[in-house]
Amino acid sequence: MSVAILGWSITVAQVLLTLAMACAVLRFMRGPRAQDRIIGLDTFYVNAMLLLVTLGIRSGTTLYFEAALVIGLLGFVGTVALAKFLMRGEVIE
Template identity: 40%
Template sequence: MLSWTVSLVTAMVAISLILNLWRLFAGPDLPDRLLALDTMYINSIALIILLGIWLGSALYFEAALLIAMLGFISTAALCKYLLRGDIIE
């Protein structure tokens, strides 16, 4: 039952990644594209966690944590660049 659920949720997250990719390329302005990129890394974290559940390995959870930290830093840096035009003051 768990493998069936993991497969279904993986398909749903993959569909959401495809829709986010469409928003990334077709976004009307830069903040929409930034939000699509932010959502894409959150969805990729979900896929890595689902892979870790499916394979039963804790290594994937550590990789997801690393991607989450890097994604937060990059989103904060891009938002600061959009607001001020410079990352380092």
């Protein structure tokens, strides 16, 4: 009984998070400007991290925790680098 409840709710949560990732990808493809794409990418990272946490709950191991942590940190570094590029990349210094 409890296995079924938890299993189904994990599936529902994963579907919702995948839809959220789809929204972020749509914004990433649609743009219209570079900063819109970057914010889509950043949201995509955060949603992917949450999806990994739900995968970890389903498998019952804490292995996915490290993966989620790494994705979160890499997403942060990537977004900061891209934002910095927006400030500097198009302007001749």
